[in-house]
Amino acid sequence: MNTYLVQRLATGFVTLFGVALIVFLIMRVIPGDAAVMMSGAGSGVVSEEELQLVRHRLGIDRPLVVQFVDWAGHIAVLDFGTSLRTGNPVIEDIGRRFPYTLQIVVLAMIIAVSVGVPAGVFSAWFADTWIDRTLQTVTIIGLAAPSFWVGLLIILGLVFFFNWSAPLFWEPFWISPLKSMSQLIWPALAVGLRQLALIARMTRSIMREVLGEDYIRTARAKGLSERRVVFRHALWNGALPIITLIGFEIAALFGGLIITETVFSVPGLGQYVVTSILDRDYPAAQGIVLVLAAIVVLGNLTVDLLYGLLDPRTRLQRGARA
């Protein structure tokens, strides 16, 4: 078990290094380097000499390898540098914005699981009835709808029916938790809908499979009530794939999150990374992408470990991983 953990951690680090390299290269290749943006080119022609001075001050005129090593070295001690746009340390900006993003993710997952699992169970229990068919249709539509469109529709509905307007100031959770929840529930709903549909469908299919398995028949034969059969045995064994799904879906969740934050103007990481890329804010963009990738890698790692812990079958298979 320990060697497995170490091995997976090592792989994780290598992956992160690869991510760092990729994002670094991309940001450097983007036309319109930070110097042009920073020099207020919008206010007039900036001479090449002035630009060179700004580049030198920012340190972006050094050879790429030097810049990368310098940056990577700082990252290793968790110094993400200073945002070229805000002038704050990137860590500070990330720290201030991370809670909003985290809240949305958590809320979205809570919604997805607490509605999706029962819906899936329901669907499996009443398989092939009109209940099942309705839920199937609803979920398959939920999968197809782009999350930012759902977000736009939610805004439309809120404004039209409830005279809602976007918050001017997004309350941090530790200052006013209820207000902050009430503000963030809407973007969470937009992001979580797709996860909800996925979980519902997966739950249904797993439950159907499991309900047909031998040990369920045994439980029924033993005379256990249907409900006990379903909830005790089936759901427990179906939990694992659901957890796996959640783990692997984290990357997809972030994708939807990024654009949904922009739709709702939430001052979270998603909005920050979009602005950073468009503004050529290298340290910020690189830093956030690394953080997001780290979360994804961690998520996968956690799922792998959970799998290893909870399902004895996979422990045996571990050696044969492709």
Added chain:
Amino acid sequence: MTDIIPNAAAAGARAGFHPAVALTQPGRVRRLLGLVRRQPLGALGAIVIIVMALAAIFAPYIAPFDPTVGDPASLYQSPNATYWLGTDGFGRDILSRLIYGARVSLVIGFGASLLGVIVGTVIGITSGYIGGWFDTISQRVVDAMLAFPMLLLALALAAVLGSSVRNVIVALAMPIVPRAARIARASTIVLKSTTFIEASRAIGCSNLRTIVHHILPNTFAPLLVIATAYLGLAIVQEAALDYLGAGIQEPQPSWGLMMSGSATSLALVAPWIVLFPGLAISLVVLASNLLGDAIRDVLDPKLQRTSV
């Protein structure tokens, strides 16, 4: 998902199902109709996509108005007899923009999905077949790319490459490459150990021949499933890019662009502007998901469905 695909490949190989063979044999029309009857949803999906593609191709003949020219006298009109889906803030007909927008979405969606799958397949098969250090390195690169949220990778690349259709296709294909590579590699590894391949090598077929004749046809099926699954995803990502302003720019209409701008004011004035493009996207994604599911069902009904 990765462990399902080798089964599909092996199943396909066992069943002798070779799509190329199936389509060229006589009685193919009857076979096709048989497929449709067994998979009505998938057929529906295929039809929707085909209809949209046709509409996009024949846009100049179908669209009632020029999508880029607005009539200043008819701003924000709700759907009526002249403008079936209403007009936007510049007086442009929404239906026409929707039809022309289909071009952008479908071309980029198909292009990105296809490009991503092809490049990914090449990498994956090579990786799985050769093995060794090439495999290890390429797998780490694939891992790194997979850790990127898809939209971020596309966004960064679109910013690098610029906003032309061709560049957006490349930008959107990028996130698909590692996913397709994973799957192609997994199935290659499984197939490598089957008797077909051993036999082929034994009689002296070159590597390339082995790949083309034996591995490729049997990975074709799962990759087709992936391609349709990612078609939907590519279209959504493309719309997202446009919405953010990093993709296709005005005056070229695109579904994502149509939805950008202020949702708050549109909510009160003209909700249809946001409603219809998203509906179009959802429809295409739904169709491609259904098609993907149907293809998978045809290959091996015991597999989990695409949408799960």
Added chain:
Amino acid sequence: MNANGGIDFFPISRRTVLKTGAGSLAAAVALPSMSWAQTPKRGGTLLLSNGGDPPTLDMHQSATYLTEFVGSPCYSTLLRIDPTDINKLVPDLAEKYEVSSDGKSVTFHLHANVEFHNGMPFTADDVVFSLNRIRNPPSGIVSPRKGLLGNVKDVEAKDARTVVVHLNAPQADFPFQVANPYNVIVPRKVVEPLDTSGQGMKRTIVGSGPFKLSQAIDGQLYELVRNEKYFGQKAYLDKIQMFPIKGEAERAAALQSGRIHGCFFFANESVLAGLRNLPNITTLRRPTPTFINLIPNITMKPFDDIRVRQALSLAIDRQAFIKTVGPLAGAFYHSTGLLTPGSPYNLSNEDMKQFAGYDTLPDVGGNIEANRKRAIELLEQVDVPKGFKIVLLARGDIPAFRDSSINIAAQLKMIGLDATVDVRDAGGFYAAETGGQFQCVAHSVAVSGSLPDQLLGEGYTSFGGRNYGNWKDDSLDEAFRAQSREVDPAKRKQLIKDFQVKFLKTYYQINLAWVGYGAAHSKSLKGWNALTDLYANMQMDRVWLDA
């Protein structure tokens, strides 16, 4: 005049030039002056919306209203534009000033007992530092308004309360250069070390203005509180809170629902129109020194040939341009000349007839078909083939740039050119522009003021900082300097007219329309009036909230 009839405001029609030796200005005013029926009330928090996050809080380095709206209340300048009259100056940090008899020295007498927000005393040394920082920025610091102080030879502090500025040549407009809202006085002891480290005043504001910066949260809030130690009349408001809201419609919605008191920047007409009829909201739009020019890259063939540039100018119907781009970007205004609409220095309608393409301005009486025919002939003369590809570089996130380019491309197609628009995001746009990698660009140029030295100096000289097209013409630059140092008002007026004629004849930049920005505020916001300038009168020290 606004085609939509939406103008609430008309610029000054006459002004008298400052006389040498005088200590203050005289001017003819046509503006309504504000008189208060009520006594201003103290207290309250003003809630405003800005158009987004300021890219920097450093006033010297910025040229965007995003920075200026946040910074202006916190800083002081030597002199300041009269809040009720854009042609007048009132004292700020300088109690009074004198111009020497030869016009080459200006002496400023500074206020006593002024403190910066951090308690440091204000002295002449800070003035010297600030002015030098603007005209001769240290390495790594950019200064868009360098040219405004281009005539300054040196700045010296005679004593702690006196500063003498020596000019190379007399300059009638000089005091206005110093009164530009961006040319604020900063404390040397705070800024100098920051400049050395490269930060500049990006994140901090230490000024001497009526408000102090208390919070700056990127993406959320910028908060200013009243400076109780202000050297002038203390502000009425306790606090100002500014929320960055990118979408214009969102700002309008926030205003409409009463969650903010005002927003001083709107470009889009339909958003503004939505606010116009609301009973409790005052809406206005006024012309500002922002103009839209089509700028060909002179260093790229065939734009080095004047006939090609003339053809470009002939192809574009100014009225059609205004009609389409107006509602999208606020480009409702036009001017017969290079100066702001209504400026006394402008040329006459008759005069404009001699410049190719400018006869399509309203009331000049041109014929666009005839113009376009002539354009085609000119292109043939120069061997520019039909279907010649022209790519217009445009910036996607600002309507004034993007929509202008789209319209221009459509009009250029009418003379047989295959004109397309290359829309890029801000970063890509500036990369191409500063690298000279473009054929033509339609640029919305916002200069720092409407006076000839400011407007012509910035926008129409090769050194002014807006020479995107890379032209070089010493005779034009010299013509500019000649008018700048002319002290006789009548002679100067003629020199300014001559300059305009000279420039218009070169077609280095083809002027299309002028932009005016809208503002809207709740009627409970009192004490603010709009000038024909986006940046002036934003210190908010005379603003108060009623109820």
